[in-house]
Amino acid sequence: GQQLNxxxxxxxxxEGEDVSMNCTxxxxxxxxxxxxxxxxxxxxxxxxxxxAGELTSNGRLTAQFGITRKDSFLNISASIPSDVGIYFCAGxxxxxxxxxxxxxxxxxxxx
Amino acid sequence: NAGVTQTPKFRILKIGQSMTLQCTQDMNxxxxxxxxxxxxxxxxxxxxxxxxxxxxxxxxxxGYNVSRSTTEDFPLRLELAAPSQTSxxxxxxxxxxxxxxxxxYFGPGTRLLVL
Numbered sequence: 001g002q003q004l005n006x007x008x009x010x011x012x013x014x015e016g017e018d019v020s021m022n023c024t025x026x027x028x029x030x031x032x033x034x035x036x037x038x039x040x041x042x043x044x045x046x047x048x049x050x051x052a053g054e055l056t057s058n059g060r061l062t063a064q065f066g067i068t069r070k071d072s073f074l075n076i077s078a079s080i081p082s083d084v085g086i087y088f089c090a091g092x093x094x095x096x097x098x099x100x101x102x103x104x105x106x107x108x109x110x111x
Numbered sequence: 112n113a114g115v116t117q118t119p120k121f122r123i124l125k126i127g128q129s130m131t132l133q134c135t136q137d138m139n140x141x142x143x144x145x146x147x148x149x150x151x152x153x154x155x156x157x158x159x160x161x162x163x164x165x166x167x168x169x170x171x172x173x174g175y176n177v178s179r180s181t182t183e184d185f186p187l188r189l190e191l192a193a194p195s196q197t198s199x200x201x202x203x204x205x206x207x208x209x210x211x212x213x214x215x216y217f218g219p220g221t222r223l224l225v226l
Contacts, residue, residue, distance in 0.1 A: 001170075006153075031213055042115075042201050042217025043154070088153060092213050097142075097161060098169065099213060103153040 002027045002093055004102035012108045019076040021105040023089030032072040033090040033099070034063050043088055047074070079109050113137050115218035117202050123224045124192040132187040132221050134202030142205040143185040144215065145169075145177065147198040154201065160185055192225045199223070 006023050013019060023032070031050055035043035047058050049065035049072060056063050062075045072089055086104040093100055118133045136143065141162045146154040146169075156169030160179040174196060176188040185204075189196060199222050203215040 033213060040219075042203070042219055043215075044217070045214050048213065097167075098144075098156055098159060099215065100156070101146075101154040103151075 002091075002100055004089055004091060004100060006087075006089055006102035006105050008105060009103070010106040010108070012110070013079055015080060015109055015111050017079050019079055019083070019107060020073065021075075021087060021107075022071060022073045023102050024071040025091070026070065028069040029072075029091040030069070031092050032063070032065050033092075034061075034072070034074050035088040035090060035101075037086040037088065037104070039085060043086075046087075076107075079107075081109050081111050083107060084109050115202055115204055115216050117200075117218035117221050119221060120219070121222045121224075123226060124189075125226060126192060126194065128192050129188070129190050130192065130223075132189075132200055132202075132223075134185045134187065134218060135183050136185075136202075136204040136216070137183065138204060138206065138216065139182060140204035140206045140216070141182065142207050143179065144203045144205070145175070145185070145187045146201045146203065147171065147196075148201060148220075149198050157187065157200075189223075194225050197223060197225045 034047045037043040047063040053067050054065040060077045064073045088104045089102045115136045144159045145157040155171045158177040160166045199220045202218045205215045
């Protein structure tokens with residue numbers, strides 16, 4: 001079945017650094033979603049992308065819909081301690097009734 | 112709005128016991144989902160529902176059952192608990208309308224340990 005591969009698996013960075021992570025698939029997606037899961041909580045949607053090549057920002061976060069429609073990227077600028085958590089990429093499948101999630105990128109920020 | 116609520120927050124079960132994980136949403140969403148998240152892993156879909164009375168299997172349905180008698184409630188039933196079902200369970204709902212149709216709203220999770 002369809003699968004989303006996220007890299008890196010985890011990142012340990014210093015406060016103030018920029019962060020980049022990506023998500024790839026062997027299948028084409030028409031929508032890419034990025035969620036963040038704070039420790040001990042459920043995921044929350046950060047950014048949704050609908051068009052190949054689209055670049056969308058949400059504060060210090062910027063996400064891009066890859067032009068091949070098989071990948072997406074998330075960048076965080078000037079990281080802060082509250083950026084700690086797991087970042088998931090996700091994409092709707094099966095006519096949009098279901099969404100599959102990547103395994104996540106775990107971000108650790110040292111103050 | 113309370114959003115999506117889940118009970119209990121944490122539970123320890125013995126092998127072979129059964130239990131029901133409760134999920135309620137007060138946003139009048141038609142779509143509801145159950146996921147499990149194993150340590151260091153992503154979210155795997157167990158079951159989903161597109162409306163009251165309609166449910167369907169996800170990726171990992173074995174060992175679980177669901178029902179959807181009302182729009183608000185979507186309980187997940189474990190009949191014979193096994194150690195492999197130790198996980199964190201998340202319920203989510205989606206309106207499937209609006210600006211971002213695919214948005215899913217997640218509950219805080221139920222942490223289940225089977226010993």
